[in-house]
Amino acid sequence: MELWFTEMQSKSIKMSYRVKDVLHTEKTEYQNLAVFETEEFGRMLVLDDVVQLTMKDEFIYHEMMAHVPLVTHGNPERVLVIGGGDGGTLREILKHPVKEAHLVEIDEKVIEASKKFFPTLSVAFEDPRAKVFCEDGIAYVKKFKNYYDVIIVDSTDPVGPAVGLFAKEFYKDIYEALTDGGIFVAQTESPFYYEDLLKKVYSAVSDIFPHAAVYTATIPTYPGSLWTFTMGSKLIDPLTRDISNIPDLNTKYYTPYIHRSCFNLPAFVKAII
Numbered sequence: 001m002e003l004w005f006t007e008m009q010s011k012s013i014k015m016s017y018r019v020k021d022v023l024h025t026e027k028t029e030y031q032n033l034a035v036f037e038t039e040e041f042g043r044m045l046v047l048d049d050v051v052q053l054t055m056k057d058e059f060i061y062h063e064m065m066a067h068v069p070l071v072t073h074g075n076p077e078r079v080l081v082i083g084g085g086d087g088g089t090l091r092e093i094l095k096h097p098v099k100e101a102h103l104v105e106i107d108e109k110v111i112e113a114s115k116k117f118f119p120t121l122s123v124a125f126e127d128p129r130a131k132v133f134c135e136d137g138i139a140y141v142k143k144f145k146n147y148y149d150v151i152i153v154d155s156t157d158p159v160g161p162a163v164g165l166f167a168k169e170f171y172k173d174i175y176e177a178l179t180d181g182g183i184f185v186a187q188t189e190s191p192f193y194y195e196d197l198l199k200k201v202y203s204a205v206s207d208i209f210p211h212a213a214v215y216t217a218t219i220p221t222y223p224g225s226l227w228t229f230t231m232g233s234k235l236i237d238p239l240t241r242d243i244s245n246i247p248d249l250n251t252k253y254y255t256p257y258i259h260r261s262c263f264n265l266p267a268f269v270k271a272i273i
């Protein structure tokens, strides 16, 4: 018998993966969580029927989530991830000489599943600089003023529990929680399927932050492949930042050339923002 997992990438597009094994399914307090062993992309984490990561291509998303803002900042000491309970973004952050790498994840079951099924990501939680808080990220950031150098929002799609993570009020709280040279990045979905969201987020971020920029990466298992990240910066202009001294970060996607080029947007994306 053949087993397939299908994600509805949009109302009228389905993407199916042949599954070798269903390793885990559970209903958590917040969402349905599943771990599959797929034929093509290896182990896969799925939340509410949406692919969050696969072993084969997770490096692209996680490297771009972490290294673009951290290198743009230049000398981050305290970094916060909101969401990202699998630990992938945290793992990349820890390649930098940061002092504190905090992660606030609402669903502790995601962290547990990662510890069990994704050891190459959850290894990040063992680093003494890493600290995990299992609570609502929206309430968490309100507690801080001028504290974090970089805040990264590694959320699920803007449905259900993640809706508030794409709201202007939340970005204002993030602005306050950041230090003077602080930088914020959020994953902002596919420009093909979430055009309105990208437009809305970019406009909110550019209202709040002196500098706003969008960058892209190509991620095979995310809808539309081309994926966007939106950055807000309090001081440094990400587009003119001198990045000639980028340290070797032992990466598979991110390079200094990628850093320079990822802010160069295709014309149709530029037209959206």
Ligand code: AG3
Residues within 6 Å of the ligand: 009, 050, 051, 052, 053, 084, 085, 086, 087, 088, 089, 154, 155, 156, 157, 187, 221, 222, 223
């Ligand atoms: N967070 C972004 C997942 C978005 C995927 N969307 C989709 N497949 N429709 C991933 C969390 C990984 N740390």
